[in-house]
Amino acid sequence: MSESTCFKCNMCAFLVQENEKLRDQLFELSISSVLRHEFTLLDKETQTSTPNPTVEHVGVNTSNFDDSGENQNLVQKLDASSNTSLYDNYQENTNIQTVISFDNHDTIVSKSNFVHSTESETQTNCSQMFNQPYDKPYTLIAGEPFSEFNVNKLTEATKFTAIGQRLVKYYGEFSYSYGNNKHPPCPIPVEGYLAEIVEKVRQEYPFYQFNSVLVTKYADGHSHLPMHSDDELDIADNSHILTVSLGASRTVNFQRKMGGDTVSLPIKHGQVFVMSAESQNDYRHGIPRDFGKKLRVSLTFRNINPPSKNIDSITKDGPAIDQLSPSQASVAEFLDSLVLGYSYEKPMRRAAAMLAYFATCQTLLILLVKTETVREKQTTFLQTYARMAAANTGAAKKESTGAKLVELRVFKEDKSPVTRMDQWKIQFNMSKCILTATRQGVDPATLRHRGTMLTTHHVVVFTNDQSTGFYKTEIGKIDGLQAFLPEEWPRANSIYCTLPGAAECITTEIGAHFAASTLGGQKKSDPSIDALDQGAMKE
Numbered sequence: 266m267s268e269s270t271c272f273k274c275n276m277c278a279f280l281v282q283e284n285e286k287l288r289d290q291l292f293e294l295s296i297s298s299v300l301r302h303e304f305t306l307l308d309k310e311t312q313t314s315t316p317n318p319t320v321e322h323v324g325v326n327t328s329n330f331d332d333s334g335e336n337q338n339l340v341q342k343l344d345a346s347s348n349t350s351l352y353d354n355y356q357e358n359t360n361i362q363t364v365i366s367f368d369n370h371d372t373i374v375s376k377s378n379f380v381h382s383t384e385s386e387t388q389t390n391c392s393q394m395f396n397q398p399y400d401k402p403y404t405l406i407a408g409e410p411f412s413e414f415n416v417n418k419l420t421e422a423t424k425f426t427a428i429g430q431r432l433v434k435y436y437g438e439f440s441y442s443y444g445n446n447k448h449p450p451c452p453i454p455v456e457g458y459l460a461e462i463v464e465k466v467r468q469e470y471p472f473y474q475f476n477s478v479l480v481t482k483y484a485d486g487h488s489h490l491p492m493h494s495d496d497e498l499d500i501a502d503n504s505h506i507l508t509v510s511l512g513a514s515r516t517v518n519f520q521r522k523m524g525g526d527t528v529s530l531p532i533k534h535g536q537v538f539v540m541s542a543e544s545q546n547d548y549r550h551g552i553p554r555d556f557g558k559k560l561r562v563s564l565t566f567r568n569i570n571p572p573s574k575n576i577d578s579i580t581k582d583g584p585a586i587d588q589l590s591p592s593q594a595s596v597a598e599f600l601d602s603l604v605l606g607y608s609y610e611k612p613m614r615r616a617a618a619m620l621a622y623f624a625t626c627q628t629l630l631i632l633l634v635k636t637e638t639v640r641e642k643q644t645t646f647l648q649t650y651a652r653m654a655a656a657n658t659g660a661a662k663k664e665s666t667g668a669k670l671v672e673l674r675v676f677k678e679d680k681s682p683v684t685r686m687d688q689w690k691i692q693f694n695m696s697k698c699i700l701t702a703t704r705q706g707v708d709p710a711t712l713r714h715r716g717t718m719l720t721t722h723h724v725v726v727f728t729n730d731q732s733t734g735f736y737k738t739e740i741g742k743i744d745g746l747q748a749f750l751p752e753e754w755p756r757a758n759s760i761y762c763t764l765p766g767a768a769e770c771i772t773t774e775i776g777a778h779f780a781a782s783t784l785g786g787q788k789k790s791d792p793s794i795d796a797l798d799q800g801a802m803k804e
């Protein structure tokens with residue numbers, strides 16, 4: 266077997282781009298059927314093509330690539346006669362790549378964008394390929410790569426629904442909601458005109474991950490789209506939103522949420538622009554009215570999260586807390602998957618979600634995010650919490666029900682930047698307030714924050730190996746609470762701090778929420794969350 270070659274090599278690039286369908290199929294294919302497949306290899310340097318190169322073997326590489334693209338260890342050669350699927354024997358999330366060896370040349374046909382991969386890898390790849398820095402509102406792709414498509418032909422074949430001043434049709438593996446609109450899942454067509462466009466997106470941008478396309482019809486210049494951000498929790502973190510524009514040229518306006526000039530992008534027939542999901546935290550975009558304009562259609566491709574991915578794997582009774590372990594990766598991972606969506610990049614959502622958890626779960630879930638994956642948005646956070654505090658005070662005045670308000674202290678009232686640690690302090694402080702109040706005999710049902718009930722009785726803390734003693738100290742300040750850090754707890758990695766004696770109660774409670782799928786389930790439908798977000802949008 267020859268040395269494994271870099272995925273960037275010409276042959277690999279060719280295989281990835283031109284044999285796209287095959288690449289996808291490789292997941293499903295058994296090893297023997299891979300070997301039966303016909304390949305053509307093209308060496309782009311010499312422009313020589315080799316039809317039906319001998320496939321020497323199919324292998325799976327479980328190693329990581331280093332920066333130079335060289336993989337460090339050897340490919341595991343698989344039994345060519347095997348009828349099992351290539352990845353049957355590998356755990357999900359293992360970094361694996363399919364390797365096919367042709368005539369002394371190992372070609373890696375699957376790379377991070379279509380194999381289970383780390384998020385950051387995909388993010389880097391995609392951003393690099395689109396040349397989309399995180400702090401820029403958009404990237405316009407060169408040329409008019411989709412000019413061959415006809416806007417009339419597409420609209421004729423599409424059944425739209427009116428939303429505001431425009432018409433939309435959503436196709437996607439999972440549902441996608443924004444504002445008051447919920448689009449149920451609808452398979453992306455595999456035949457017909459739209460399918461041709463989708464296929465071209467796959468071919469042009471093989472590294473790009475998407476599982477939905479929203480077709481928006483702007484019948485004329487009256488039809489417009491108000492300024493907004495595609496910052497829904499449904500959209501996968503670190504993903505990209507790719508827009509293909511067909512028909513009349515229009516202007517896309519981008520504006521920084523924190524203020525600043527509007528940047529206008531004139532977008533023409535056949536052109537493509539890309540926005541990172543991350544940029545949605547900083548920017549809004551919209552299509553203003555443009556009288557006299559004729560029909561335009563945009564196709565926005567997104568990577569939409571599956572709904573509560575692991576819900577089925579959670580036992581209905583709820584696992585006993587002391588049965589959780591990292592290797593089981595069940596409950597802890599499930600909670601992670603819920604809460605990671607409210608990373609520091611989505612401060613409003615996160616703040617709102619915290620409140621939603623108080624309200625709906627009666628369980629405060631504190632997720633200690635990996636510090637290297639979050640970026641601080643100090644100013645936004647400051648505003649978020651200031652707004653929450655203001656709302657809190659306002660609610661206290663207006664509240665006519667006689668409900669007693671527990672003060673939610675906001676740190677940094679001197680307007681100095683809020684640090685990540687401060688965020689946790691705020692959270693711990695909130696839980697402390699609630700616990701203290703309930704212990705003093707305050708009826709939990711009367712604890713409110715802006716109309717949201719704060720009936721928290723339990724604290725569950727999930728940590729990861731980035732966690733420090735800080736959390737323990739802070740938890741320790743909450744009377745009657747115990748905390749364990751990874752090194753002190755035989756189960757490492759997944760740590761729970763509970764009110765003494767309350768573990769059972771927590772387990773039951775979490776279990777009930779799992780069973781009813783209500784854990785975090787209210788995060789989008791709670792009007793108070795939308796109100797919080799609206800408040801953020803107006804500034």
Ligand SMILES: O=C(O)CCC(=O)C(=O)O
Pocket residue numbers: 479481490495508510517550551552563565
């Ligand atoms: O029509 C466009 O170019 C933009 C569409 C858009 O922003 C959206 O669907 O969220």
Ligand SMILES: [Fe+2]
Pocket residue numbers: 493494495550
């Ligand atoms: Fe948008």
